[in-house]
Amino acid sequence: MKKFIDNIHILKDETIIENGFIEIEDGIISNIGESSNNKANTLALDLKGKRILAIPGMINSHTHSGMAALKGAGDDLPFEQWLFQTIIPLEEQLDDEMIYLSTMISQMEMARNGITTFVDMYMMLDSIIKAVDEFGMRAYICRGLQDDSLEDGQRLQKNIKAYEKYHGTANGRISVGFGPHSPYLCSKEYLKKIADVAQELNALIHIHLKESQKESHQYTFRELANIGLFNTQTIAAHCVYADSDDIQVLKEFNVSVAHNPSSNLKLANGIAPIEKMHQEGVNVCLGTDSVSSNNSLDLFKEMLLASLIHKGETKDPQAIPAIVSFKMATSNGANAVGQKNIGLLEKGMRADIAFLDMDNINLFPLIKPISNIVYSGRGSDVIATMVDGDFIYYFGTYPKINEEAIKKQFMEKYVKLYK
Numbered sequence: 001m002k003k004f005i006d007n008i009h010i011l012k013d014e015t016i017i018e019n020g021f022i023e024i025e026d027g028i029i030s031n032i033g034e035s036s037n038n039k040a041n042t043l044a045l046d047l048k049g050k051r052i053l054a055i056p057g058m059i060n061s062h063t064h065s066g067m068a069a070l071k072g073a074g075d076d077l078p079f080e081q082w083l084f085q086t087i088i089p090l091e092e093q094l095d096d097e098m099i100y101l102s103t104m105i106s107q108m109e110m111a112r113n114g115i116t117t118f119v120d121m122y123m124m125l126d127s128i129i130k131a132v133d134e135f136g137m138r139a140y141i142c143r144g145l146q147d148d149s150l151e152d153g154q155r156l157q158k159n160i161k162a163y164e165k166y167h168g169t170a171n172g173r174i175s176v177g178f179g180p181h182s183p184y185l186c187s188k189e190y191l192k193k194i195a196d197v198a199q200e201l202n203a204l205i206h207i208h209l210k211e212s213q214k215e216s217h218q219y220t221f222r223e224l225a226n227i228g229l230f231n232t233q234t235i236a237a238h239c240v241y242a243d244s245d246d247i248q249v250l251k252e253f254n255v256s257v258a259h260n261p262s263s264n265l266k267l268a269n270g271i272a273p274i275e276k277m278h279q280e281g282v283n284v285c286l287g288t289d290s291v292s293s294n295n296s297l298d299l300f301k302e303m304l305l306a307s308l309i310h311k312g313e314t315k316d317p318q319a320i321p322a323i324v325s326f327k328m329a330t331s332n333g334a335n336a337v338g339q340k341n342i343g344l345l346e347k348g349m350r351a352d353i354a355f356l357d358m359d360n361i362n363l364f365p366l367i368k369p370i371s372n373i374v375y376s377g378r379g380s381d382v383i384a385t386m387v388d389g390d391f392i393y394y395f396g397t398y399p400k401i402n403e404e405a406i407k408k409q410f411m412e413k414y415v416k417l418y419k
């Protein structure tokens with residue numbers, strides 16, 4: 001079915017096409033451009049008299065969507081205490097239903113902030129995938145893997161089974177990858193086993209690398225490359241303590257780095273050498289990490305921080321300019337997952353689009369779009385979000401789900417979790 005949006009302003013590279021149109025057919029942008037005479041088959045978006053700007057849906061390259069119930073848990077604690085004494089004991093109490101409900105809540109927040117795709121690492125994939133299927137986002141879902149428990153082996157087997165069952169389902173919206181947590185929770189032998197499986201399946205690997213100072217001398221990226229970890233499409237979250245040699249390995253093996261500025265600052269892990277990675281040509285994308293280390297799922301905030309903290313860190317006002325942060329949140333995220341048809345608004349791309357209210361006073365008058373979006377924009381400027389041409393957020397509502405029922409069920413379980 002053809003859908004048509006008229007009188008829409010469209011972000012094209014770094015400028016705005018005024019009063020343009022977007023035509024969508026079978027979830028794909030079949031035509032886009034300056035004003036057209038084609039007077040709508042189906043009007044997909046009632047602009048309600050507003051000046052609306054269409055931008056590419058944002059890509060959250062690192063998160064743990066099942067953690068919505070842990071928002072605020074362990075705030076202001078040191079990293080190790082936060083992870084091992086607060087987060088992990090709470091996670092042990094989460095069941096299938098709570099992971100499902102948490103993934104729903106996380107998707108509400110992401111969709112509300114213009115995010116259309118997320119790269120996840122968590123457990124109980126059946127529940128996460130059910131939530132993604134119903135809500136309508138695009139997701140790369142990786143099972144968190146660690147080999148220091150009696151469950152060893154089963155987790156990887158479960159990840160493989162989930163890949164076989166779900167990869168490419170929901171009209172291609174759902175992809176399954178592998179999520180070895182980190183070299184400090186996975187032995188080299190275990191990492192090699194995962195890497196071999198992922199390479200055989202041509203699946204994504206999603207891992208935390210050198211997030212904290214303690215890890216800085218525990219391993220080198222070259223050692224990880226030598227066991228084959230980077231032989232498949234890989235997203236390495238954080239890389240705060242990546243040294244020059246590590247950065248060379250990232251470049252050589254085309255490993256993407258998911259930069260999570262809020263999380264790195266909040267857990268006091270430090271500031272990743274992103275300007276250096278950018279200069280070296282490493283593909284850097286942006287993530288929120290979870291709501292227990294951020295504590296929000298809003299890439300507008302991460303774009304702003306990325307552009308600010310690296311200027312402060314390098315004492316160079318030209319470091320990570322607005323356009324670089326914007327690409328990190330959009331097209332670089334598409335590169336990171338190896339998906340060529342998202343991250344841009346062009347003919348032939350999937351219709352994953354965020355719509356901004358240009359008259360929101362913080363954006364107004366929106367003459368320098370990229371700069372205004374990065375330095376003045378907020379998630380609350382988003383009035384609608386679509387994936388594959390279907391709205392997942394629309395003027396304060398979530399068309400595909402029952403928001404109130406999900407919140408109610410979530411709260412009933414949430415209260416028990418903290419008893």
Ligand SMILES: [Zn+2]
Nearest residue numbers: 208237289290
């Ligand atoms: Zn993480």
